[in-house]
Amino acid sequence: MSDASVDPEEVRHVAGLARVALDEEEVGRFAEQFADILAYFDTLDEVPEVDRERDLVNVMRPDEVHESLDQSAALANAPETEDGQFKGPRVS
């Protein structure tokens, strides 16, 4: 396995893309573990190119109106609601 560690800055960057906040300890631990795991993923370089023949079929159904959850059931698990709507953080 590779003994080079993944750059902690890289871990922070990916965590930012994934919208997961990490503490410093986790960043350090993940940087070390990812070096090993990604070195293992690198063995995929040895995979030959393979013809992917799949019998794929479209599955269609008529676009009909069905009963659905009512508003109160849909909102029941939300941490915050207002006037019958989900309440989320501001967008920017």
Next chain:
Amino acid sequence: MAENVFITEETVEGEADGPLAGRTVAVKDNISTEGVRTTCGSAMLEEYVPPYDATVVERLKAAGATIVGKTNMDEFGMGSTTETSHFGPTENPVAPGRVPGGSSGGSAAAVAAGEADLALGTDTGGSIRNPAAFCGVVGIKPTYGLVSRYGLVAYANSLEQIGPLAPTVEAAAELLEVIAGVDERDATTREAEAGGDYASAADGDVEGTTVGVPTELVTGVDEGVREAFEAALDDLRDKGAETVEVSLPSVERAVAAYYVIATSEASSNLARFDGVRYGVSGGYEGNWNEAFARAREEGFGEEVKRRILLGTYALSAGYHDKYYAKAQDARAWVAQDFDAALSEADVLASPTMPVPPFERGESLDDPLQMYLADVNTVPVNLANLPAVSVPAGETDGLPVGIQFVGPAFGEREIIRVGSALA
């Protein structure tokens, strides 16, 4: 409960009549149950109560089963030991001090401990077969598309299936019969060509059956596990089966391909957990992105974060072709290999797990070692094939499982062969 089998104990009575009347079923806690909290073993969903039933739960109720609780699991199905649950680890009821396997460890333990007659688990890379092997029970991972995933909290859609755990192959087949079948709410379900009536296949008759043993799946296996496996093959030969050696050269790349695909799908699936519609809220300080990142820091455990990040990395610009595209090539290669091997044999056999049950805490510090333990089970998910794990004796008093893999929708064949042993 000493073993920490259930996250929520709750009795839901089925309709009186049906093939499962009088039978109790434990349900893995990533399968939605109307009015009963469904946590996925996560702090993120600790308070989540689904407003609807998964299709498989509707079918259980219609079949007259009594649901007795929601079982403990690795958080969002991510783990091989049921130690990553936010609600604490489950203990293996037949091997104290050891893990029950994962991620359906609570479901396997419920059956092994007699807390339920039957159980439902989910299998993305071995999560039904692994705990079945570690707890000495039977588990079936159905062909992809045989069982509806509607109402299953998704981890890696292209790989996972819901399936049964039971004390015997026949009982597992009876439960499979109830949950299998096309569902208009899951467009990936398909009608099995030779569908239905799985229980009648459990006749133990292996006369004239050819069992292929892939050499790659028995090398590197623990000595005691190997002896138990060989004894099970002897048993099958005594009953009239023939064994042949086959080869699956692609499986050496299967675990890497599996973790690239599974983590990539997980990073996308788990993006929905932002603390707005359900789950832990990140509050309203700061902007949208900061609030989401806080909710996800608080709500997710370490293994879940690790996999979301690995998946995000594998899909990010510059790495997509190197990892994700290559993993898809490996997946096609694995499928081809299985096709070739199954043209020489009716079913394939291997040890389910290459090792006996781990001691608790043993694998947590080294995630890569834990990932590698799935080497015999993950190729089956990549190829979308059915497989059953059946008890094959013990090594040093610890359960060993043997796995039989069949062709797509060949459930009857693996049930028949498995039932010769249990």
